[in-house]
Amino acid sequence: MHVDRIIANAVLVDGTGRPPFRGALAVSGERIAGVGALEGWTADTVCDAGGKVLAPGFIDAHTHDDAALLEGLLEPKISQGVTSVVTGNCGVSLAPLALGPGEALPAPLDSVADRKWFRFERFADWLEALRAAGTSTNVVPLIGHGTLRVKVMDALDRPATEAEIAAMEALVDEAMAAGAFGVSSGLFYPLAAAAPASEVVRLARRAAAAGGLYTAHLRDEADAVVAALEEAIAIAAEAGLPLVVSHHKVSGARNHGRSTETLALIARAAQRQPVYLDAYPYTAGSTTLNERSWAAASRTLITWCAARPELAGRDLAEVARELGLSEVEAIRALRPAGAVYFMMDESDVERILCCPATMIGSDGIPADRHPHPRLWGSFARVLGHYSRDRGLFPLEEAVHRMTGLTAARFGLAGRGVLAEGAQADLVMFDAREVREVATFADPRRPSAGIAWVMVNGVTVWEEGRATGARPGRIAERRREAA
Known part of the structure; x- marks a missing residue:
């Protein structure tokens, strides 16, 4: 077999949770052509990994990269091995919303993108703009309930009327047909706080009809976290679709330790319906x-x-x-x-990270002038601090939470694993050296130990810098998430 590229002498961590194994990986075009010994295979280019880890590219389960994808090469993500990003979280998506002159941009829409980017009347228009501009990562788009409220309602401090809900349902239908993976909500925020659960159920049902899922920034993550979690679980159950609890945490000193309570609640609910969660590896x-x-x-x-x-x-x-x-x-x-x-306690963060249902999401905000270091460091921090140094879970489990698990939960076709025929989204890193370098004082710093990153068979990060390539795609969705 002759292929474009062979990466030999690698420690393969395949994204399934299987223990690492020595071998080689072949790439032909944008796909993986073979994994294993590959004896007798030839290639235009042979790369010796020198014992470094080769893994599927990481999938960021929770981002606010909707506008950043249009603005540049998304270096905060590719520099730490991320090859796919889930956008439109917390009820906040860039589309469908086109602002008129002087029209107000309510929080938190104003925190995730400059108002100039809110110019897409349809969800499909934003996706077409992404395709035209080219992206350095793959995109897994969600449509935000909060954005829909801003688009169709003249006041946000009340429940939507029947006519307004019908208008939002039509927009969800359009988004799902265009390629959205589901609906997100952010009932914590003023633009959606007045929405009753029944309003969200109506929109979630439209996503369910198209095989999508529902992600929820809970109405409260502090004193009323249990009631808010129960509400999200009930919304997903009534709508009949999988739930992802966004950036799960328990906030405030008097709630420290309550992750034992919330994780037990999630485990009980998961016996009846699909319930998952994402988390970032910081106490802030x-x-x-x-x-x-x-x-x-x-x-x-x-x-x-x-x-x-x-x-x-x-x-x-x-x-x-x-x-x-x-x-x-x-x-x-x-x-x-x-x-x-x-506002979080380290023991809660570690307990949540160790939960078998937890995917890794950065929740970084690229538009911030001085961002949280999670934007640049989340995935390297899980690999270095929590897996290698703290020993919370082995390397293969850390990689699984960033790759195969996330791909399965979101229903991504052909991503998240090292397997013949899968998309060639790859990251090579030094398991002994990988770590986050971004800090709260100096947050815009690439992670250490990342050798190179490939998206759809094209190298996007190498020798500590972006290559300038934009081979990303709008991800394809299976009919149902796993």
């Missing part, structure tokens, strides 16, 4: 600057501020003192803005 979260998140945090760090851009990266308490205001008064004075909130 990030979202809009708001009193509710601030109240659950021990420290708040400003990530962006429209009126005072120079405050990005500054501690809120310090800024409030300089302004002669209380922290709550400073929050109100500085908005619109974003922040990092130190």
Whole structure:
């Protein structure tokens, strides 16, 4: 057999959870042509991996990359081995929403993209723009409930009317036909907080009819986390589709340790219906600057501020003192803005990461002036800190949570595993050296130990820099997620 490329002398971690094994991998065009000994095979190019790990490209289960995909090469992701991104999470998708002159952009839409990018009347229009621009990663798109409310409603502080729900249902149908994988919600945010569960059920049913899933940023992740989790489970059950609990956490000091309660609830629900979750590997979260998140945090760090851009990266308490205001008064004075909130306990983070249903998602926000380091470091941190250094799970399990598990849950066709015929989305890394380098003080730093990254058979990251290639695709969806 003659192929385009053979990567020999590699430690293959195939994404299934199977233990690593020595061997070679062959690539022909955009697909994997063979995996194993490959004796007698020839290639135009033979690469000696030198004992480095070769794995499927990582799939970021939770992103806000909708606009960043159009703006550039998505270096925060490809630099850490991510080859596919799930967009439109937390009820916030770039499409379908075209803003008129002077039309307000409510939070959190204003935190994930500049208003100039909200120019797509249909979900299909955004997907076509992605195809025309070219992307450095594959895209797994979701349509956001919050975005739909902004598009069809004249006021967001109430439930949608029957006519408005019907309009949103039609938009979900259009998005699913165009290539969306499901519906996301963010009932935590003001633009959707007034929506009853029944409103979300109606939209989730439209996604279910097309074989999609439902992802949920819970209505509350602090004191009322259990009730909010029960609501999301009930919505998915009534609509008849799989649920992904977004960036699962328990926030605030008085809730530390309650992951034992929430994970038990998820496990019980999973016996009746498909329930999964994603998580990022940090004890701090990030979202809009708001009193509710601030109240659950021990420290708040400003990530962006429209009126005072120079405050990005500054501690809120310090800024409030300089302004002669209380922290709550400073929050109100500085908005619109974003922040990092130190509000979780390490034991909860580790317990959630160890849950068999947990996929890895960065939840990074590329638009932030001073982003949370999870944007650049999540996947390398799982491999280095949590798998190698902390020993929470073996390397093959860490890779599985970033690849095969996510591909199965989202119903991605031909991705997430090293297997003949699969798409050649690949990452090579040094298992001894891989680690996150991004920090809260200096968050825009590529991870260490990533040798190169390939998307659909084309190298996108090599020798510490992007190649400039944009071989990404809109991912294909199987009829049902696993």
